Amino acid sequence: MAPHPSTWLQPRPEGLFCLPGGFFIDPTRAVDRALITHGHADHARPGHAHVLASAETLAIMQVRMAEGKAGTVQQAAIPGERIRVNDVDIRFVPAGHVLGSCQIVLDYQGSRVVISGDYKRQPDPTCAPFEPMICDVFVTEATFGLPIFRHPNATDEMARLLASVALFPQRPHLIGAYGLGKTQRLIALLRQAGYDAPIFLHGALVKLCALYENFGVALGDLRPATIADKSALHGAIVLAPPSAIADRWARRLDDPVIAAASGWMGVRQRAKASLVELPLVISDHADWAAILHTIAQTEAPEIWVTHGAEAALIHQLGLLGLRGRALALIGYGDDGEVA
Numbered sequence: 001m002a003p004h005p006s007t008w009l010q011p012r013p014e015g016l017f018c019l020p021g022g023f024f025i026d027p028t029r030a031v032d033r034a035l036i037t038h039g040h041a042d043h044a045r046p047g048h049a050h051v052l053a054s055a056e057t058l059a060i061m062q063v064r065m066a067e068g069k070a071g072t073v074q075q076a077a078i079p080g081e082r083i084r085v086n087d088v089d090i091r092f093v094p095a096g097h098v099l100g101s102c103q104i105v106l107d108y109q110g111s112r113v114v115i116s117g118d119y120k121r122q123p124d125p126t127c128a129p130f131e132p133m134i135c136d137v138f139v140t141e142a143t144f145g146l147p148i149f150r151h152p153n154a155t156d157e158m159a160r161l162l163a164s165v166a167l168f169p170q171r172p173h174l175i176g177a178y179g180l181g182k183t184q185r186l187i188a189l190l191r192q193a194g195y196d197a198p199i200f201l202h203g204a205l206v207k208l209c210a211l212y213e214n215f216g217v218a219l220g221d222l223r224p225a226t227i228a229d230k231s232a233l234h235g236a237i238v239l240a241p242p243s244a245i246a247d248r249w250a251r252r253l254d255d256p257v258i259a260a261a262s263g264w265m266g267v268r269q270r271a272k273a274s275l276v277e278l279p280l281v282i283s284d285h286a287d288w289a290a291i292l293h294t295i296a297q298t299e300a301p302e303i304w305v306t307h308g309a310e311a312a313l314i315h316q317l318g319l320l321g322l323r324g325r326a327l328a329l330i331g332y333g334d335d336g337e338v339a
């Protein structure tokens, strides 16, 4: 009989640990062997000795971390290919969250666990779509694991942005967006919608946009917002990290329409409190319905919840006749979408 996953995969203070493989998944502290699902700072930490991740994630880590901190030894996992470590078969499978994001599939003595990392099910022109995998235990995030979270189509949200740009042709539209994933997805969605004017970037967003382009994600005409004179930004779309919106940086813009793109913009009080005039509900995480749909597709009888709103999800799993387990892992959820 195949061993139950809880006998060979265990939550530890550093993160999930695979005993027969001797590696951690997305450890929050520096460890000897780390498998990394994606490049967000809460999952990809500096200082590991050996890092196994997709080529994109490794490149993102190199751009974001100090010299020599992105893993002493870096090994690129090709999505779909099997890698054997001791008696464990490892496979990286796309998660649809950001460029290079992968679920990690572990097979050990006939028992299979899939660790989702962060994921979403809406189409995203900047990364490969989530592939559901049948398994014995599905380890899921639950950032938006409450029934109140229903993310509208991102394309509809971008149409609202473009309608506002048409309505206020003189005002710059300043959008708060995180540097890894959200920024590039917004730009790609604008290009898909036929918007081919230059898009202006805060300096903190430039490097990762270049990295996306190096991996074949075309983003069109991008220009630094810092060197443009004020009048060049009239009627333009400007992207900046959310932290820059409230500070002096934003003063270079005349009477901007302040927008922000996040799953949290679906919560009216939050959008109001943040003084955002144009909230765009665009999330790189699965909403409530997408989490439940994904769980059903995995056919897993048991679900482990890593981080987010686990209580509601575990209650719902009980109603569905599935076993739910809160791992209550500490140190995740700070990937920019979490306020």
Ligand SMILES: [Zn+2]
Pocket (backbone or CB within 6 Å): 038, 040, 097, 118, 335
């Ligand atoms: Zn993430």
Ligand SMILES: [Zn+2]
Pocket (backbone or CB within 6 Å): 040, 042, 043, 118, 332, 333, 334, 335
């Ligand atoms: Zn995360």
